[in-house]
Amino acid sequence: MNDWRIYRGVGQPHDGVRRLPEPPPWRDFTRAQDGASAGSQDPSGARRLGVRRRRAENYAPRPAEVDAVNAALYLRRPLLVTGNPGTGKSTLAYAVAHELRLGRVLRWPIVSRTTLQDGLYRxxxxxxxxxxxxxxxxxxxxxxxxxxxxxxxxxxxxxxxxxxxxxxxxxxxxxAYIRLGPLGTALLPSELPRVLLIDELDKSDLDLPNDLLNTLEEGEFAIPELERVADRQPVVEVLSHDSGRVAVHGGRIACTNFPLIVLTSNGERDFPAPLLRRCVQLELEPPGEEQLTAMVEAHLGEEGVAAGQDLIGRFLDREPGEVMAADQLLNALFLTQHTPHAERLTRERIADLLMQRLDRSR
CATH class of the missing domain: 1.10.10 (Arc Repressor Mutant, subunit A)
Incomplete structure (x- = not known):
């Protein structure tokens, strides 16, 4: 077959989907990650970091990012990371967990209906x-x-x-009927702090940021259903967000090491001052040439960097204020270099299709 297209729009059923090549590394949902240590523990982290290509080692964060992470670790405070989509806000949590060997990242994606109860337990x-x-x-x-x-x-x-x-x-x-949420699991007593990613907090309703204040300040919470039976059952095993069984004493959970909590925001709303004062704040700038090169090399190898210099340059030379995510660049590079016979499409057509500005009017 010399046609790269799987779907041809002919209206006749065929088995062309069997020719579909391997997915991009950042969209590979298989658990096997070529024996990578982080991948075997956290497949999601492996996809984000590109550990097959050693992006964890090539991550190249800016000094301000390193300082903010260390400040949050030292002060036992949450890290509030803001920035445009695709600047690496979520990836920062996975990079820290990988480098410090803090295990699987606990992820709490926020939507408009999310409540504090969802994060603590059900x-x-x-x-x-x-x-x-x-x-x-x-x-x-x-x-x-x-x-x-x-x-x-x-x-x-x-x-x-x-x-x-x-x-x-x-x-x-x-x-058996109580399951801890990602925040509740992160606050379990542990020898080392867990990493919790509270993703896109700006998508929440107006109450959630304020509802989080006491739990983030005290590092503990109660489970009333267990407190009521604590005199008869002082220790009860419940399910954690990791699907393991953990013991709860006296109906309360209190951390021994405050977790590294990374809250991300795309800047779609302002947060109340009481939350801001409890957080170390970091605003991520769009990735520069060094960060982009490390990202492409991590996922697509050195050959991907060499063959994609024109698209990397196009990404970097976009108009000031034009919003574009780095994964759009990765998608364009993958399709031109890693899809069979993709050279039949011009690089300009692929770039125009996949690298559209995110802030343009519809």
Missing amino acids: YDAIGRLQDVQLERARVAGGNRSDPGAGNDAADGSDADGRADGGGADRDPGIG
């Missing part, structure tokens, strides 16, 4: 009630088949919701 009360009712029905059915078994198990449950009698060993307890 209690599935309905699911627990349904399981208790099913267990009661099972025990009641067993008692009808065995009249000598007694009726206690069918009559109710103990104060903690566990079925009495023969069903007690089948009830997983309240902890």
Whole structure:
């Protein structure tokens, strides 16, 4: 086949999709990352950092970025990162976690309906009630088949919701119905701080930034459902955001090492002063030639840099104030260099298609 196109618009079904080449490294969702240490722990970080091409080592942050990260680490304060889309705000969290060996980045993407409760924990009360009712029905059915078994198990449950009698060993307890969110998991006691990315905080409603204040200041929170049973169950295992089981003592979670919390914003709204004073603030400038070269080399190799100098130059020479994301450049470079027979399209057509300014009127 000498035609790079998979979809041809002919209206006839065909198996051309089987010729689809490997995805760009930053869109490869497979868990295997060629044995890269960070990739094996955090596939999302591997895609962002391009560890196949050692972008983690070539990241080349500006001095202001390094200083801001260190200030947040020393002061145990959140880092509020603002900047245009595609300037590397989220990538900064993954780069820090990779270099400092802080494990998988906990990510909390924010939308207009996000609440503080979403970040801390969720209690599935309905699911627990349904399981208790099913267990009661099972025990009641067993008692009808065995009249000598007694009726206690069918009559109710103990104060903690566990079925009495023969069903007690089948009830997983309240902890099975509580799952910590990314913020709640980040605040678990730990030997080293976790990295939490609270992505696009400016997309939230008006209340969330203020709702975060107390938790960010105190580094702890309560789970009322567990506090109510703390006298009978002082230690309860719950699910974490990492899908592991962790012990909660007395119904409260308090960090021993304050996490590195990276809050990102595209600058679509202003934040209240009480939040700003609790954060180390960093505004990211659009990537320069050094950052772009490191990014392209990390994902596409040295040959990608050499073959893409004209598109890199076009990206850097855009008009002042023109908003364009670095991943638009990567997309254009990949399509021209890594798609079979892409040379049939002119580089200008590909650049025009994929490198459109983000702030242009529609």
